[in-house]
Amino acid sequence: MSKPTPTKLSLTKLVLAGAAALAVFAAGTLATAAEDMPPLPKHEWGFKGPFGTYDRAAAQRGFQVYKEVCSACHSLNLLYYRNLQELGLTENQVKGIAAEVQVSDLSDDGSVIDRPARPSDPFKKPFPNELAAAAANGGKAPPDLSVIVKAREGGADYIYGILTGYVPFEKLTPQQIKEFSVTKDDHFNLHFPGHRIAMPPPLEDGKVNYIDGTKNTLQQEASDVVEFLAWASEPHLEDRNRTGVRVILFLLVMAGLMYGVKRAVWADKH
Amino acid sequence: MASSHGAPPVFNNKLIAWIDHRLPIFSYIEKEYHTFPTPRNFNYFWNFGAIATVMLLLMIVTGIVLAMNYQPNADLAFDSVERIMRDVPSGWLLRYMHMTGASFFFAAVYVHIFRGLYYGSYKAPRELLWMLGVVILLLMMATAFMGYVLPWGQMSFWGATVITNLFSAIPVVGDSIVTWLWGGFSVGNPTLNRFFALHYLLPFIIVAVVALHVVALHVHGSNNPLGIDPKGPQDTVPFHPYYTMKDGFGLMVFLIVYAAFVFFAPNSLGEPVNYVQANPLVTPNEIVPEWYLLPFYAILRAIPDKLGGVICMFGSIALLFVLPWLDTSRVRSCTFRPIYKWFVFLLVFDLLVLGVCGAHPPEGWYVPVARLATAYYFFHFLILLPVLGKIERPLPLPSSIADAVLKKKAV
Numbered sequence: 001m002s003k004p005t006p007t008k009l010s011l012t013k014l015v016l017a018g019a020a021a022l023a024v025f026a027a028g029t030l031a032t033a034a035e036d037m038p039p040l041p042k043h044e045w046g047f048k049g050p051f052g053t054y055d056r057a058a059a060q061r062g063f064q065v066y067k068e069v070c071s072a073c074h075s076l077n078l079l080y081y082r083n084l085q086e087l088g089l090t091e092n093q094v095k096g097i098a099a100e101v102q103v104s105d106l107s108d109d110g111s112v113i114d115r116p117a118r119p120s121d122p123f124k125k126p127f128p129n130e131l132a133a134a135a136a137n138g139g140k141a142p143p144d145l146s147v148i149v150k151a152r153e154g155g156a157d158y159i160y161g162i163l164t165g166y167v168p169f170e171k172l173t174p175q176q177i178k179e180f181s182v183t184k185d186d187h188f189n190l191h192f193p194g195h196r197i198a199m200p201p202p203l204e205d206g207k208v209n210y211i212d213g214t215k216n217t218l219q220q221e222a223s224d225v226v227e228f229l230a231w232a233s234e235p236h237l238e239d240r241n242r243t244g245v246r247v248i249l250f251l252l253v254m255a256g257l258m259y260g261v262k263r264a265v266w267a268d269k270h
Numbered sequence: 271m272a273s274s275h276g277a278p279p280v281f282n283n284k285l286i287a288w289i290d291h292r293l294p295i296f297s298y299i300e301k302e303y304h305t306f307p308t309p310r311n312f313n314y315f316w317n318f319g320a321i322a323t324v325m326l327l328l329m330i331v332t333g334i335v336l337a338m339n340y341q342p343n344a345d346l347a348f349d350s351v352e353r354i355m356r357d358v359p360s361g362w363l364l365r366y367m368h369m370t371g372a373s374f375f376f377a378a379v380y381v382h383i384f385r386g387l388y389y390g391s392y393k394a395p396r397e398l399l400w401m402l403g404v405v406i407l408l409l410m411m412a413t414a415f416m417g418y419v420l421p422w423g424q425m426s427f428w429g430a431t432v433i434t435n436l437f438s439a440i441p442v443v444g445d446s447i448v449t450w451l452w453g454g455f456s457v458g459n460p461t462l463n464r465f466f467a468l469h470y471l472l473p474f475i476i477v478a479v480v481a482l483h484v485v486a487l488h489v490h491g492s493n494n495p496l497g498i499d500p501k502g503p504q505d506t507v508p509f510h511p512y513y514t515m516k517d518g519f520g521l522m523v524f525l526i527v528y529a530a531f532v533f534f535a536p537n538s539l540g541e542p543v544n545y546v547q548a549n550p551l552v553t554p555n556e557i558v559p560e561w562y563l564l565p566f567y568a569i570l571r572a573i574p575d576k577l578g579g580v581i582c583m584f585g586s587i588a589l590l591f592v593l594p595w596l597d598t599s600r601v602r603s604c605t606f607r608p609i610y611k612w613f614v615f616l617l618v619f620d621l622l623v624l625g626v627c628g629a630h631p632p633e634g635w636y637v638p639v640a641r642l643a644t645a646y647y648f649f650h651f652l653i654l655l656p657v658l659g660k661i662e663r664p665l666p667l668p669s670s671i672a673d674a675v676l677k678k679k680a681v
Contacts, residue, residue, distance in 0.1 A: 049534075050533070050534045077349070078349065078352050078353075078356065143546070146352070147352065147545045150537055150542060150545040151542050151543065151545035151546050152542055153542050155542075193555075235356060236355065236356070236362040239362075240362060240363070240366075240533055240536075241533065241534070243363070243533060244529065244530075244532070244533020244534055245533075247529050247533060248526060248529050248530065248533070251522055251525050251526045251529060252526065254522045255519060255522035255523055255526060258515065258518045258519035258522050259519050261515050261518075261519075262515040262516050262518070262519045265511045265512060265515045266512065266515075266516075269310060269507060269512070
């Protein structure tokens with residue numbers, strides 16, 4: 001009489017669970033693929049994966065793009081000027097960057113004054129408040145960019161896709177114009193849900209002049225500013241990755257030891 | 271099994287002996303965690319009770335430290351979570367451990383529940399043990415839901431709005447109850463305050479119920495993969511060191527997977543839109559709960575009637591309370607139930623299907639699939655389980671655990 005043993009069963013179980021999970025995920029993937037959005041452009045980001053790090057030079061250029069272009073409308077509320085030192089800028093450079101900005105403060109006698117910003121100040125907001133931001137931008141405030149890379153499906157690829165995904169009205173097919181009811185005043189973006197986006201194309205070839213001589217193509221500017229924004233969203237990513245590798249190595253050793261101990265303890269029972 | 275415990279331990283350390291004579295905590299530990307006779311044939315599914323306990327403690331410890339830095343105020347909450355991650359030393363680690371920990375706590379508990387279902391751990395004399403487990407699951411769901419509201423992102427706010435609104439389905443008093451829950455006329459600062467207070471309280475109630483769960487477990491001891499009772503010392507081993515070491519190994523493997531998510535993909539289990547601050551004027555495209563609540567969310571939406579949906583959703587868990595009496599088979603373990611075994615796998619598949627349906631907007635194919643899967647869920651417990659127990663012919667049970675273990679070795 002062949003009795004199914006628990007070992008055989010757990011194997012069956014594993015196979016079954018695997019098959020079930022596969023079927024379910026296949027169903028899920030099919031459903032997602034059905035939505036008619038073009039795939040996001042594939043871009044190699046150095047900060048992806050367990051050993052990922054930020055490209056300091058790219059992020060510094062990205063800060064320049066943010067400062068000269070994005071910051072006209074988008075705040076970066078969670079960042080302080082002091083944080084820029086983490087991108088490899090020196091203390092004096094950061095002091096200089098902050099000092100270019102005037103922020104309002106209270107003087108010792110309580111009167112409102114403007115003074116140059118210090119590294120300990122948060123990034124200055126482009127608008128005094130949300131209402132002002134909305135009023136100046138057609139009724140909707142431009143989103144804060146502090147965690148934008150974490151806050152969008154697709155992350156860095158999506159932001160890069162948006163920045164490089166504009167199609168001028170003249171180049172749209174009649175079908176696209178009809179399907180998404182695009183007019184000459186709209187901005188058509190391949191990767192924006194619904195395609196009509198309020199933000200006019202922010203970047204173009206030659207929009208910023210890099211001091212380090214990097215060629216200022218649209219793709220370069222976009223990828224630099226995404227590197228900067230990715231860092232702004234997850235400033236501790238490198239620390240996290242480094243710690244993670246150590247923790248997992250430790251746990252692997254511990255698991256090996258525990259397995260050895262368990263085998264030794266059970267030796268007389270097997 | 272309590273009768274087979276050895277003689278009371280003798281402590282050589284005078285202080286320990288003095289304390290133990292007056293408050294027998296050391297005897298208790300010795301009896302319940304050292305010499306405690308435990309079936310010798312556990313497989314790795316039996317690790318998950320210990321793993322879940324460790325996850326609960328880990329959630330409490332990280333949660334207490336997070337609470338020291340968090341601001342339960344609608345204007346400050348969102349930024350305060352980011353400030354914790356940016357400015358509190360190792361704050362990113364605490365926050366990601368807690369956030370990912372919720373998923374892994376549920377994952378461990380779901381495996382633990384599956385183990386109970388498959389090996390019939392809910393059957394006599396362990397019905398109360400099982401029911402206390404269902405209470406723990408309900409408390410966990412409430413705690414997780416309120417915890418998800420605290421970062422005050424878009425999904426926090428709208429999730430809270432949808433779930434609290436469920437109570438408006440109650441006839442006559444529904445709307446008043448919802449206003450009372452909110453502390454106002456919409457989800458707002460008072461709601462966030464009370465959810466924070468309750469999110470801090472409930473885990474300690476969970477600890478208390480876990481303690482009862484363990485007390486109930488130690489009356490008759492653990493079930494085992496064969497589902498037959500140990501008949502003597504040859505069928506058992508002392509809990510320590512045999513299972514402390516085996517649990518330790520299982521825990522390490524579990525923690526490796528957990529750490530991989532905490533450190534390398536902490537946001538992969540959550541919704542990106544929750545990194546957008548709560549905005550009562552903008553509804554997200556889809557409002558979905560965390561993955562571990564999706565099957566129940568799918569059941570809620572599968573029923574075309576609001577009150578019916580709410581009843582079915584709560585009913586799907588309430589049903590588990592009476593599971594010990596719905597299952598009419600006298601055999602515990604599915605190892606010896608050739609037909610029911612496959613239906614347990616089918617139930618797991620059904621829950622996965624419900625999970626996928628819960629993650630997508632209720633349109634197109636998802637609607638009939640969710641309804642079918644919901645119907646099957648109730649069919650499984652209310653009809654299949656009672657009937658199958660009567661007609662299924664179980665395989666012959668081995669005469670004892672030791673007998674089965676030795677035979678297996680001989681093969």
